[in-house]
Amino acid sequence: xxxxxxxxxxxxxxxxxxxxxxxxxxxxxxxxxxxxxxxxxxxxxxxxxxxxxxxxxxxxxxxxxxxxxxxxxxxxxxxxxxxxxxxxxxxxxxxxxxxxxxxxxxxxxxxxxxxxxxxxxxxxxxxxxxxxxxxxxxxxxxxxxxxxxxxxxxxxxxxxxxxxxxxxxxxxxxxxxxxxxxxxxxxxxxxxxxxxxxxxxxxxxxxxxxxxxxxxxxxxxxxxxx
Amino acid sequence: xxxxxxxxxxxxxxxxxxxxxxxxxxxxxxxxxxxxxxxxxxxxxxxxxxxxxxxxxxxxxxxxxxxxxxxxxxxxxxxxxxxxxxxxxxxxxxxxxxxxxxxxxxxxxxxxxxxxxxxxxxxxxxxxxxxxxxxxxxxxxxxxxxxxxxxxxxxxxxxxxxxxxxxxxxxxxxxxxxxxxxxxxxxxxxxxxxxxxxxxxxxxxxxxxxxxxxxxxxxxxxxxxx
DNA sequence: ACCTGAACACCGTTCAAGT
DNA sequence: ACCTGAACACCGTTCAAGT
Numbered sequence: 001x002x003x004x005x006x007x008x009x010x011x012x013x014x015x016x017x018x019x020x021x022x023x024x025x026x027x028x029x030x031x032x033x034x035x036x037x038x039x040x041x042x043x044x045x046x047x048x049x050x051x052x053x054x055x056x057x058x059x060x061x062x063x064x065x066x067x068x069x070x071x072x073x074x075x076x077x078x079x080x081x082x083x084x085x086x087x088x089x090x091x092x093x094x095x096x097x098x099x100x101x102x103x104x105x106x107x108x109x110x111x112x113x114x115x116x117x118x119x120x121x122x123x124x125x126x127x128x129x130x131x132x133x134x135x136x137x138x139x140x141x142x143x144x145x146x147x148x149x150x151x152x153x154x155x156x157x158x159x160x161x162x163x164x165x166x167x168x169x170x171x172x173x174x175x176x177x178x179x180x181x182x183x184x185x186x187x188x189x190x191x192x193x194x195x196x197x198x199x200x201x202x203x204x205x206x207x208x209x210x211x212x213x214x215x216x217x218x219x220x221x222x223x224x225x226x
Numbered sequence: 227x228x229x230x231x232x233x234x235x236x237x238x239x240x241x242x243x244x245x246x247x248x249x250x251x252x253x254x255x256x257x258x259x260x261x262x263x264x265x266x267x268x269x270x271x272x273x274x275x276x277x278x279x280x281x282x283x284x285x286x287x288x289x290x291x292x293x294x295x296x297x298x299x300x301x302x303x304x305x306x307x308x309x310x311x312x313x314x315x316x317x318x319x320x321x322x323x324x325x326x327x328x329x330x331x332x333x334x335x336x337x338x339x340x341x342x343x344x345x346x347x348x349x350x351x352x353x354x355x356x357x358x359x360x361x362x363x364x365x366x367x368x369x370x371x372x373x374x375x376x377x378x379x380x381x382x383x384x385x386x387x388x389x390x391x392x393x394x395x396x397x398x399x400x401x402x403x404x405x406x407x408x409x410x411x412x413x414x415x416x417x418x419x420x421x422x423x424x425x426x427x428x429x430x431x432x433x434x435x436x437x438x439x440x441x442x443x444x445x446x447x448x449x450x451x452x
Numbered sequence: 453a454c455c456t457g458a459a460c461a462c463c464g465t466t467c468a469a470g471t
Numbered sequence: 472a473c474c475t476g477a478a479c480a481c482c483g484t485t486c487a488a489g490t
Binding site for chain 2: 481482483484485486
């Protein structure tokens with residue numbers, strides 16, 4: 001009955017690439033990458049799986065398009081006009097929040113240098129690094145470091161969230177479990193990990209994320225004074 | 227006939243978790259994450275898919291174990307005893323090379339903070355950051371930044387390699403294609419991306435990777451002088 | 453205790469056939 | 472041009488049955 005009520009909904013709009021991407025985002029948000037199925041998608045769109053292939057090349061194309069839609073929105077929502085440093089922080093935080101809201105953005109999906117999501121980020125950060133006065137020949141490496149860092153945290157957060165969900169914990173309970181496991185490690189082999197077990201439990205991901213950005217910005221400043 | 231010669235090989239050793247992990251690594255190296263199948267694995271091991279489940283919980287467990295075996299080997303192979311900065315660089319490069327040799331290490335696989343691969347890295351880098359004289363309360367954020375950066379590049383490299391393989395190009399041809407696509411972007415919307423298109427083609431990943439590490443180490447040095 | 457292999461409930465993708 | 476839905480060739484995982 002539940003199933004019938006959904007699949008018997010009349011489709012009042014024609015199918016389109018945009019509608020498919022919108023539906024994919026909704027499914028990804030509620031069920032993660034594993035939940036996005038051509039059958040689930042065609043069910044939600046009241047059509048057959050084959051119809052989707054008219055608008056979308058394959059699943060990889062679909063995932064990239066969904067990522068790009070989110071990244072585009074996040075970038076558009078953060079047009080700031082402050083110092084280059086502040087702008088970089090703002091763009092980084094916009095990505096952090098976007099990935100927090102849509103954890104499936106992590107994983108190597110965005111990182112595809114092919115075209116869309118990655119290039120948007122590259123451009124935004126690149127322009128700010130240029131405005132920072134970094135010499136042309138150093139820009140590539142610096143932008144790369146910032147980009148890798150931002151996407152690295154993205155992947156990490158996504159992995160945390162996914163693991164927590166798989167085990168049926170909420171986020172803080174999951175971090176508590178990890179923290180407890182770290183505290184139980186062999187003191188001789190893992191002194192450092194044990195010493196930060198408490199911070200693993202209590203830390204604020206967002207604050208640590210900005211601290212890392214500032215560390216890299218600090219490295220740039222140091223480079224320039226040389 | 228080809229298939230028969232493989233599946234009719236007598237199994238001279240009993241099945242074991244280690245033998246399964248070894249076979250998985252071989253399959254992952256030659257066929258990527260998509261190539262690792264319980265059927266392909268049981269074929270190579272001359273057994274049935276069900277037998278594998280006696281030694282391994284599921285595919286996720288198997289992938290994590292394969293990652294851990296590689297990370298463990300990489301860490302064991304780089305016991306260096308120089309300055310903390312040099313040690314951090316050595317550990318980072320060991321990971322870079324391990325991921326270059328086994329691209330499937332990228333993706334959120336290693337990043338699982340649960341237990342094994344991630345903790346090994348955390349500990350190694352944490353000890354060196356401690357030796358650097360970083361105050362206790364800053365260590366967590368700094369180690370996090372280094373770790374995220376290293377794993378971020380990992381994921382990136384893995385994504386590049388995977389994309390290149392999917393399109394049947396070799397690495398340099400793939401980078402050339404991306405570079406050409408970047409050069410063709412709208413000059414008003416993507417000035418920075420266009421300006422670095424040439425570097426995308428010619429750059430040396432390994433050199434850029436170390437440059438990023440040095441940038442973070444520079445940020446730490448700046449922090450300490452404060 | 454360990455292994456076998458058929459069976460189950462799924463996938464992504466294709467394609468003849470419809471409108 | 473766009474959609475339908477059955478069919479194909481796969482998956483991961485389970486489990487009765489064997490040794």
